[in-house]
Amino acid sequence: MAAYVNRSMSMMAGDGPHNVAILNNGPVRVNMANVDSPLQIFVRAKKKINDIFVEIDDYVKDAVSFMHAVSGEKGIATPQDVANVEAYVSKVQAIREVLKRDHMKVAFFGRTSNGKSTVINAMLHDKILPSGIGHTTNCFLQVEGSDTNEAFLRTDGSEEKLNVQSVSQLGHALCASRLQECSLVHVYWPRELCALLRDDVVLVDSPGVDVTPNLDEWIDQYCLDADVFVLVANAESTLMVTEKNFFHKVSTKISQPNIFILNNRWDASASEPEYLDQVRTQHANRCVDFLSRELRVCSPKEAEERIFFISAKEALLTRMREREKPVSSPILADGHQVRYFEFVDFERKFEECISQSAVRTKFAQHSRRGKNIAADVMAALEQVYNSATDRKTTMVEKQRLLHEQLSAIEEQLTTITRQMKDKINRMVESVEHKVSLTLSQEIRRLSALVDEYDALFRPERAALEQYKRALHRHVEAGLGSRLKKRLSSDIGHEMDEAQKEMAERMYSILPSHKRGAAAAVIVPHQQPFEVLYRLNCDNLCADFHEDLSFRFSYGITALIQRFQGKHANRIALKNPPTYAQVRHLWL
Numbered sequence: 001m002a003a004y005v006n007r008s009m010s011m012m013a014g015d016g017p018h019n020v021a022i023l024n025n026g027p028v029r030v031n032m033a034n035v036d037s038p039l040q041i042f043v044r045a046k047k048k049i050n051d052i053f054v055e056i057d058d059y060v061k062d063a064v065s066f067m068h069a070v071s072g073e074k075g076i077a078t079p080q081d082v083a084n085v086e087a088y089v090s091k092v093q094a095i096r097e098v099l100k101r102d103h104m105k106v107a108f109f110g111r112t113s114n115g116k117s118t119v120i121n122a123m124l125h126d127k128i129l130p131s132g133i134g135h136t137t138n139c140f141l142q143v144e145g146s147d148t149n150e151a152f153l154r155t156d157g158s159e160e161k162l163n164v165q166s167v168s169q170l171g172h173a174l175c176a177s178r179l180q181e182c183s184l185v186h187v188y189w190p191r192e193l194c195a196l197l198r199d200d201v202v203l204v205d206s207p208g209v210d211v212t213p214n215l216d217e218w219i220d221q222y223c224l225d226a227d228v229f230v231l232v233a234n235a236e237s238t239l240m241v242t243e244k245n246f247f248h249k250v251s252t253k254i255s256q257p258n259i260f261i262l263n264n265r266w267d268a269s270a271s272e273p274e275y276l277d278q279v280r281t282q283h284a285n286r287c288v289d290f291l292s293r294e295l296r297v298c299s300p301k302e303a304e305e306r307i308f309f310i311s312a313k314e315a316l317l318t319r320m321r322e323r324e325k326p327v328s329s330p331i332l333a334d335g336h337q338v339r340y341f342e343f344v345d346f347e348r349k350f351e352e353c354i355s356q357s358a359v360r361t362k363f364a365q366h367s368r369r370g371k372n373i374a375a376d377v378m379a380a381l382e383q384v385y386n387s388a389t390d391r392k393t394t395m396v397e398k399q400r401l402l403h404e405q406l407s408a409i410e411e412q413l414t415t416i417t418r419q420m421k422d423k424i425n426r427m428v429e430s431v432e433h434k435v436s437l438t439l440s441q442e443i444r445r446l447s448a449l450v451d452e453y454d455a456l457f458r459p460e461r462a463a464l465e466q467y468k469r470a471l472h473r474h475v476e477a478g479l480g481s482r483l484k485k486r487l488s489s490d491i492g493h494e495m496d497e498a499q500k501e502m503a504e505r506m507y508s509i510l511p512s513h514k515r516g517a518a519a520a521v522i523v524p525h526q527q528p529f530e531v532l533y534r535l536n537c538d539n540l541c542a543d544f545h546e547d548l549s550f551r552f553s554y555g556i557t558a559l560i561q562r563f564q565g566k567h568a569n570r571i572a573l574k575n576p577p578t579y580a581q582v583r584h585l586w587l
């Protein structure tokens with residue numbers, strides 16, 4: 001109580017921060033002291049949830065980029081996985097749009113002339129909606145804050161901005177251009193002029209519930225998203241069946257609606273002070289009974305906190321005065337301050353209720369949705385992570401097996417290479433032995449070769465030199481062809497066998513799928529093996545001096561020593577396979 005009294009006194013005194021907005025009739029100065037308003041619960045929650053959805057939006061977009069990046073990797077993310085995550089981008093956008101527009105909505109109902117429009121005007125601190133005796137409000141009028149600092153009207157479904165003065169024509173039952181009772185007119189009022197509007201409260205005025213049979217249609221169109229309902233009753237009479245019927249219908253369509261009951265026109269009680277308490281108790285009991293027992297929307301104790309006895313007319317007058325606006329009836333009845341405090345108390349409790357209700361009903365659903373989206377996207381990313389991890393494990397295992405295989409093969413290759421080198425060494429020794437033996441035998445029959453040489457011998461120096469060179473060629477050719485004939489096929493056969501064995505052993509260590517490719521590299525030599533023996537008689541006989549008297553001799557013993565000497569001649573084993581060729585197969 002103390003809080004609202006202080007606040008009310010402060011507002012009546014006109015202190016606290018003020019804002020200025022421009023209306024048709026000039027600049028307006030308004031009290032905006034609502035920093036501790038319960039509406040801030042909704043305002044802060046809205047900012048918080050909007051910020052969270054900005055983060056969810058970024059998270060989803062990052063996830064989409066990531067999914068696109070990995071979609072090329074086989075077995076990690078399918079195009080369907082990418083599309084599933086991508087679908088959340090538009091869902092998050094849609095929620096963000098709804099969140100931006102989310103507001104707290106309060107709908108005012110009651111019989112004609114009970115003072116619904118006057119209550120709204122008092123809450124807005126200005127005479128915005130038409131009011132007067134008789135049936136005044138002809139259609140639904142929704143007052144909401146305008147983002148631009150201007151006041152204007154818009155009929156539902158139209159983009160045309162109408163002058164704010166035309167609300168009297170459009171919404172007034174007595175004007176010729178009035179709309180259908182179910183129509184909606186948006187009244188945009190500068191947020192800066194009213195704390196309620198600035199904090200995203202939307203107020204809906206309605207025609208009297210006693211002037212229409214279309215209550216169901218009203219409820220479906222204007223009540224389903226309302227956070228709070230205010231029944232504006234007439235304290236001069238009592239709750240009427242039409243009013244009760246309307247809220248019975250509301251409570252069948254909406255679970256546990258938040259309903260406040262304002263017993264308006266309580267200023268009338270000033271003229272009958274002797275019955276004031278009894279009437280108040282009677283009205284209060286009936287209202288508590290209606291909310292708690294008939295509608296079952298709250299407990300009797302909670303109901304007591306939802307029932308107020310006010311004078312909207314006085315509250316509006318007080319606030320118009322405070323803003324130095326001209327007022328028609330300056331005289332206020334006795335007890336007007338107490339009634340004003342109760343009006344302020346109603347505003348406070350209404351703000352708490354609408355703020356908490358809107359946060360719960362509107363943001364709780366969005367929070368769940370946001371959590372689910374984040375969880376779904378995280379699950380998709382986890383699936384990608386798990387697939388990638390499985391793939392990595394498989395590849396690492398494959399790499400380990402390959403390394404093992406490679407090490408084993410390199411070991412075998414080293415063994416084979418060593419064995420082959422030993423074999424080659426043994427073969428070289430064997431061939432040298434064979435060549436040496438064959439050469440000895442051939443040299444022993446060298447005289448026969450020399451005897452076959454039948455060129456004309458002349459002792460002159462020049463002719464003698466020519467004779468010697470020709471004889472050398474003859475001996476070289478004869479000896480070479482004899483060695484080749486006797487050694488080639490024997491050694492060649494041995495070489496072929498050795499090459500074949502080497503190739504087969506190489507094949508045996510290769511993995512089966514590599515053998516095809518290796519066949520082109522490990523091929524046993526196809527060229528026939530031949531023994532080449534380079535016999536240079538000119539060198540061999542360089543220190544030979546002919547005895548012309550005895551013709552000449554080749555000095556057989558010397559020749560044999562020369563042939564077998566370590567710096568003399570070498571057997572050439574043509575085309576042996578090399579270690580480099582063998583190793584190339586593996587690299």
Ligand SMILES: Nc1nc2c(ncn2[C@@H]2O[C@H](COP(=O)(O)OP(=O)(O)OP(=O)(O)O)[C@@H](O)[C@H]2O)c(=O)[nH]1
Binds near residue numbers: 116118132208268
């Ligand atoms: N004495 C007194 N008169 C009031 C009070 N509240 C509103 N009125 C007057 O009652 C008449 C009807 O007020 P409205 O605000 O137009 O009532 P309403 O419920 O909006 O009426 P409809 O728009 O026709 O449904 C106006 O002349 C107001 O000045 C109040 O608390 N005390």
